[in-house]
Amino acid sequence: MKIAFKHLSKYFGKVKAVDNLNLEVGDGEFVALLGPSGCGKTTILLMIAGIYKPTKGLIYFDQRVVNNVLPKDRKIGMVFQSYALYPHMAVFDNIAYPLKLKKVHRKETKERVQRVADMMGIGELLDRKPAQLSGGQQQRVALARALIKEPEILLLDEPLSNLDARLRIMMRSELKRLQKDLGITTVFVTHDQLEALTMADRVAVVNLGCFQQFSTPDELYNHPKNLFVAGFIGSPPINFINVSLEKSDGRFLLKSRDLEIPLPKELGSKAGNNSTSSEVVLGIRPEHILINEKEGIDTEIYVVEPLGREILVSAKLGDSMIKVLTSPPFKANMGDRVRLSFNLDKIMLFDKKTEKSLLLDKD
Amino acid sequence: MTLRQKLRPALAYLALIVPSALILLGFLWLFITSFSTRTEGLRSLGWTWRNWSFLWESPFGPHYPSIWWVTLNTLVMSLIMTLIVVAVSSMTAYALSRMKFAGRKSFLSLTLILHAFPSVTLLIPIYFVLLWVSKIPVIGRGVPLLGGLGYNTIGGVALVMVAFQLPFGIWVMKGFFDNISWDMERSALIDGASRFKVWWQIMMPNIKPGIAALSIFSFITAWNAYLIPLTFTAGRAGKSAVLSLYLQNFISESVMTEWNAVAAVGLFQLIPVVIFFLFTQQALLNIYGGGKKGGV
Ligand SMILES: Nc1ncnc2c1ncn2[C@@H]1O[C@H](COP(=O)(O)OP(=O)(O)OP(=O)(O)O)[C@@H](O)[C@H]1O
Ligand SMILES: [Mg+2]
Numbered sequence: 001m002k003i004a005f006k007h008l009s010k011y012f013g014k015v016k017a018v019d020n021l022n023l024e025v026g027d028g029e030f031v032a033l034l035g036p037s038g039c040g041k042t043t044i045l046l047m048i049a050g051i052y053k054p055t056k057g058l059i060y061f062d063q064r065v066v067n068n069v070l071p072k073d074r075k076i077g078m079v080f081q082s083y084a085l086y087p088h089m090a091v092f093d094n095i096a097y098p099l100k101l102k103k104v105h106r107k108e109t110k111e112r113v114q115r116v117a118d119m120m121g122i123g124e125l126l127d128r129k130p131a132q133l134s135g136g137q138q139q140r141v142a143l144a145r146a147l148i149k150e151p152e153i154l155l156l157d158e159p160l161s162n163l164d165a166r167l168r169i170m171m172r173s174e175l176k177r178l179q180k181d182l183g184i185t186t187v188f189v190t191h192d193q194l195e196a197l198t199m200a201d202r203v204a205v206v207n208l209g210c211f212q213q214f215s216t217p218d219e220l221y222n223h224p225k226n227l228f229v230a231g232f233i234g235s236p237p238i239n240f241i242n243v244s245l246e247k248s249d250g251r252f253l254l255k256s257r258d259l260e261i262p263l264p265k266e267l268g269s270k271a272g273n274n275s276t277s278s279e280v281v282l283g284i285r286p287e288h289i290l291i292n293e294k295e296g297i298d299t300e301i302y303v304v305e306p307l308g309r310e311i312l313v314s315a316k317l318g319d320s321m322i323k324v325l326t327s328p329p330f331k332a333n334m335g336d337r338v339r340l341s342f343n344l345d346k347i348m349l350f351d352k353k354t355e356k357s358l359l360l361d362k363d
Numbered sequence: 364m365t366l367r368q369k370l371r372p373a374l375a376y377l378a379l380i381v382p383s384a385l386i387l388l389g390f391l392w393l394f395i396t397s398f399s400t401r402t403e404g405l406r407s408l409g410w411t412w413r414n415w416s417f418l419w420e421s422p423f424g425p426h427y428p429s430i431w432w433v434t435l436n437t438l439v440m441s442l443i444m445t446l447i448v449v450a451v452s453s454m455t456a457y458a459l460s461r462m463k464f465a466g467r468k469s470f471l472s473l474t475l476i477l478h479a480f481p482s483v484t485l486l487i488p489i490y491f492v493l494l495w496v497s498k499i500p501v502i503g504r505g506v507p508l509l510g511g512l513g514y515n516t517i518g519g520v521a522l523v524m525v526a527f528q529l530p531f532g533i534w535v536m537k538g539f540f541d542n543i544s545w546d547m548e549r550s551a552l553i554d555g556a557s558r559f560k561v562w563w564q565i566m567m568p569n570i571k572p573g574i575a576a577l578s579i580f581s582f583i584t585a586w587n588a589y590l591i592p593l594t595f596t597a598g599r600a601g602k603s604a605v606l607s608l609y610l611q612n613f614i615s616e617s618v619m620t621e622w623n624a625v626a627a628v629g630l631f632q633l634i635p636v637v638i639f640f641l642f643t644q645q646a647l648l649n650i651y652g653g654g655k656k657g658g659v
Contacts, residue, residue, distance in 0.1 A: 051549045072555040084546035088568040101555040145554070 001061050001075075001152040001185050002027050003048060008057035010043050017043040019209040020057070028183045030176070032196035035206035036232075041189040042081070044206075045155045048187060050074050061153070072101075077146030077184075078155040081162075083138045085130040091117075091141050092126040098149040112148055120144045136167045147182070154179070154186040160195060172199055193233055197221070205229050222346075227355040230283050230348060236312060238283050239322050242352070245271060245280045254282055254349075258318040259297045264344055271349045271358040280358065283348035286312070286325040289340050291332075296341030301332055315340060397627035414627040422624060423612055428603040430631070437605040440521050441585035447525050448581040449574055452532030457562050459533065460540035461548065471537075478530035486594050493519050493595055517604060520592050524585055532577050539573030540566065579643045583636055606632045 003025040010018040017040040025031045033041045046052045047059060050071035058065050066074060085094050092113055093100075099109045117123045120140040130138055139159055146154060159175070160168045176199045179186050190196050196203045197217040204214040205228070212232075213225045224230035230238050243254040243261075252268025254261040261282075263271065271280070290296070291313060299315040299322065306312075306328070313324045315338065322340065332338055349358040392405055397414050399407035421427040458464070459471060497503045497513030510516030543566060551565045552558075567574070589607040596604050603609060606628075613625045 046549065049549070049553050051552060071549075071552045072557070074553075076553055078550065078553050080546040080550055082544060082546045084544065084550040086547060086551070086565060086569075097551070097556075098554040101560070145550075149555070 003153065003185060003187070004060040006058045006060070008044075008047065008059060009055050010040070010047060010052060011055045016209050018047070018054075021209075021211055023204060023211065023214060025185060025187065028185055030179050030186045030188065030199065030201045032188045032190060032200035032203045033206055034190055034193055034196040034203050034232075037191055039206045040209040041191075041206055042157055045078070045157055045187060045189055048153065049076050049078055049155055075149075075152045076155060077149060077151035077153070079139070079142045079146050079157065079159045081158040083130075083142040083162075085138060085141055085145075087130050089129075090126065091122065091128050091130065091133070094130065094141055095126075095144045095148055097145065102149070113144075116144045116148045119147075135162045135164075136171070139163065139171070151184065154184045156186065156188045158190055159188075160190070161192070168195075175199060193235065197233070205232060207232075223357070223360065224283075224348065225357050225360060227281060227283075227350045230350070230357075234285060236286050236323050236325065238285050238348075239289075239320075241282045241284075241317070241320060241322075243280055243282050244278045245275055245349070246278060247272065254280065256318070261342065261344075267344070267347075267349075267359070274356075274358040274360075275349075275351055276353060277351070279352040281350040281352050281355075283350060284342050285346065286323040288343040288346040289322065289324045290343065291315075291324055291326050291330075291338050291340060293339060296339035299338060299340055301334055301336050301338055303334060304330065304332070393626050393630055396623050397630050399623060401623070414621075414623045415631075417624065417628060418631075427612075430609065430628070433603055433606055433609045436517070436603075437586060437607075440517055440605060441582050444521050444524050444528070444585040445578050445581040447521070448528045448532045449578050451525070452529055452536045452577065453567065453570075453574065454562070455529075455533050456536030456540050457566060460537050461545075474530040474533050478534060482527050483590070486590075489523055490514070490594065493523070514595060515597050520595050520604070521585075523591050523595060524588055527591070528581055528584060532581065535577050535580075536570070536573055539570040543569055575643070579639065583639065586632075586636055 003023075005021045005023045008018060008021040008023075009016070019040075021044070033044060035041055043052060047054055050066070050069060054067060059067055061074070086097065089097070095113045095117060096109050099112065104112075113126070114123065117126060120143060122137055122140045122144065125133060125137060125141075130141065133141065139162070143159070156175075160171055163171060172195060175188075188196075188200060197220070200217065202214060202216055203220055205212040205220065207228050213220060213229045215223075220229060220233050224233060227240070231240065241256065241259070243256045243259070246253045246255050251265070252263040252272055254263060287310075297317065299317050302314040302316045302321060304311060304313050309327075310325050311328055311330045313326060313330070313332075315322045315324060317340075324340065350356065351358055388405075392402075395405055395407050396402050398410055398412070400409040400411050400413075402408060416422070417430050421429050459467060493514040496519065497511070497515075499513070502511060503513040504511040504516065506512070506516075506518060510518055512518040512522050547565060547569075548561055551561045556564065587607065588605070592605050592608050593611075596608065603612075610625060610628055610632075613628070614620050
């Protein structure tokens with residue numbers, strides 16, 4: 001089933017939890033909503049589920065407007081962040097509850113519960129009460145309960161956030177696989193960018209109730225539309241440097257007190273065309289900076305942090321700190337002077353005022 | 364441990380023991396008196412079973428209802444009242460806790476005010492209301508078993524007591540509902556439950572401690588009620604309506620009051636409450652402790 005929002009808004013009194021969203025989720029697509037805490041992710045899910053009524057705007061399932069359809073008629077399975085298992089019921093009854101409400105025959109219920117429980121690897125736990133389960137097991141029960149009615153849309157509200165790191169990585173791949181096998185249109189909410197980027201077909205970055213960008217993980221990482229997305233995606237985070245965009249001899253330059261970078265012709269003219277003023281923010285990811293001794297910007301090493309596979313170097317440039325990812329071996333020590341050169345194919349430029357990217361073609 | 368640290372619990376115990384001892388002394392007197400012909404302070408001047416004879420023969424003559432009949436009456440009234448209070452307050456409290464509707468806030472503050480309202484001041488207006496209800500055909504006086512809902516009927520008394528008990532019940536139940544996560548309820552709605560089913564199948568089982576506590580509390584209140592049954596019943600039927608009123612038969616202007624018999628009946632009325640309380644005090648504490656602990 002396809003899901004679409006048209007100018008969807010939800011206000012709680014003065015709080016604009018969701019503000020004028022437009023979105024289309026394709027049939028069988030796995031979409032992640034990624035954003036910081038309190039940005040309205042859960043509110044969006046609850047509107048899809050029909051628990052909240054939108055203040056404004058329309059929600060479509062396929063071609064049908066469902067604003068006034070009751071939750072029980074929406075064919076939705078949802079896993080809550082808290083799992084929301086029914087503590088007074090055994091695992092079997094928890095999973096069977098949606099079927100019980102549909103008055104499915106006892107024998108069929110039994111078979112279906114067993115089947116979905118086996119699929120989730122909790123077939124042995126059906127007699128237990130939720131309080132007697134571990135977090136990971138509870139999560140599977142919640143997932144089984146959401147899946148048993150064979151929903152057309154699956155909503156997952158931070159289902160992995162209560163699990164420990166190892167289990168989370170395992171469930172990440174399992175969930176992705178399961179979603180592809182079942183082909184259910186899925187909206188997944190998380191504030192963990194790694195989860196969003198690794199699992200989803202497309203990621204919607206949400207902030208302050210608005211979509212910042214909705215695109216593939218690759219697009220999001222390499223061509224962020226604005227400062228927020230660029231800063232939010234990536235770990236260790238991207239470096240931002242305030243510079244001014246200047247033109248001399250027909251070529252564009254990025255200039256600040258500590259650096260001067262001539263831009264390639266195409267890049268420069270694009271930025272020049274799109275910018276509203278000369279004040280620009282230069283963004284460069286830590287892995288796109290090269291450390292060497294000969295050429296580039298002169299800096300001093302502030303600290304060196306080995307991460308195992310890579311080494312994270314912090315270098316002082318004027319008042320700001322530049323993070324650089326480099327591969328071992330790395331010889332220099334704290335206090336040494338090194339030179340940094342930026343991979344100009346990978347740099348990003350943003351308008352300081354509008355915070356929009358200067359390198360994207362105008363829509 | 365310093366002396367000061369030792370003194371604190373000692374003082375606390377002292378503060379608890381002294382009033383408890385005084386109350387216990389009263390009960391001791393009651394106990395001794397009920398088995399004595401006469402007493403002098405706590406000293407019995409002769410033991411006897413005669414004061415308890417009301418258990419097998421009516422002290423006011425054979426045409427008068429037996430104590431067992433009165434006990435049954437009290438039990439029925441208390442149970443009915445408990446049932447109504449629990450049912451109505453849990454439904455009301457669910458709506459107040461979970462739904463948005465016009466007048467919700469004012470309703471809430473109104474129940475709080477009613478709970479704090481000195482009920483004695485309402486007795487006379489309610490008397491007129493019940494008199495008026497009596498005049499309504501059928502429900503006024505014609506209902507079998509309860510008699511009706513008007514003045515001088517069991518139904519009428521129960522109605523008034525329910526009304527007085529409801530504000531408290533609603534507040535207690537709302538507290539329990541407020542403690543249940545919204546997600547569980549939303550999840551049930553998405554699973555396909557109606558509002559009523561959410562209330563009955565998901566919410567109610569999870570506030571069992573609250574239901575237990577409120578039931579016990581209502582039951583004991585009803586069992587011990589005196590003022591309201593006294594005010595809204597009249598004549599001999601009234602005096603044999605519930606146990607607390609039955610006692611009144613012993614007190615009359617023409618004959619000397621048999622205090623020993625009064626003590627025995629009083630003790631008899633007390634026994635179920637004490638037994639009940641012993642088994643349920645844990646649940647009762649819940650009402651004031653603010654909901655359940657543990658669980659998921
Ligand atoms: N029922 C409500 N009444 C009033 N305000 C609400 C309500 N639900 C959410 N909000 C507000 O709306 C905003 C978005 O909330 P929401 O729960 O959707 O955030 P979220 O993105 O899911 O955050 P988190 O990652 O912490 O779960 C918040 O500012 C929140 O305070
Ligand atoms: Mg949330």
